[in-house]
Amino acid sequence: MKVTIFFGSKSDTDTMKKAAAVLREFGVDYSSYIISAHRAGELLAETVAAAEADGTEVIIAGAGLAAHLPGVIASMTVLPVIGVPLDGGKVGGLDALLSIVQMPKQIPVATVGLDNAANAAYLACEILAIKYPELKAKLKAFRAALKQEIAAEGGKGVSI
Template structure:
């Protein structure tokens, strides 16, 4: 069971690191790649073929601005691709991450990219874990335990703040 984490530039690392942290919590192996779909399309295509042959189950791809990376990956594989739109803090006319979000959610028919909220690599990792839980019983057990613990923590927190 493997997850491939892609991001388009070194500056995206700070957003995408949460993905790795969550996957480690669930003992899920992953490999990360920093690669531009625009600048290195042939290299990216080769990496996609390689990770497919290695048994990768899910791909998480974060990108900013035109956010071409998740869609490009989706066009090259039938593996599920989860896109993380990234808000770029640069001088290129970034639109607060909306440019990236719309680029991902408006993918043309036949090239789907599941998309989470802007900079929300946490939810991308959890969505990948949900996908893996369908196939791997150990992941399913950990996910159910995780969700129960979150629920219990929330109930405890609410009880602390009730008016008496």
């Protein structure tokens, strides 16, 4: 099981590291690349093809501003692509969110919340869990632990 993470700028590294952390937590192999869809389209196409040939099953792509990267990648592969809109400009990431979530029909990109690379990785794990029972078991255990954590806090009065 393998995920490939793409993002368009070195400045996005700290946000996209959150996806890598989740994948490591669940024992999912991953690779990551900084490649701009605008400035290095041929390199991006070569890298997507190589990732697919190397066993990648899900792609996470983070992008800010016009946020073309997830859609461009989706046009190059039939693998699931999860877009992470990144806050990269004057409108607080709204431009990236709308660019990714409004992909034209027939070549979809799943979209998570603004700067939420961790959720992209959780979604990638859920997609992979369809095929890998051991990952499905880890996700169920993770969810059970979340439930217990919340239950332990629940029912207590809080001062607000």
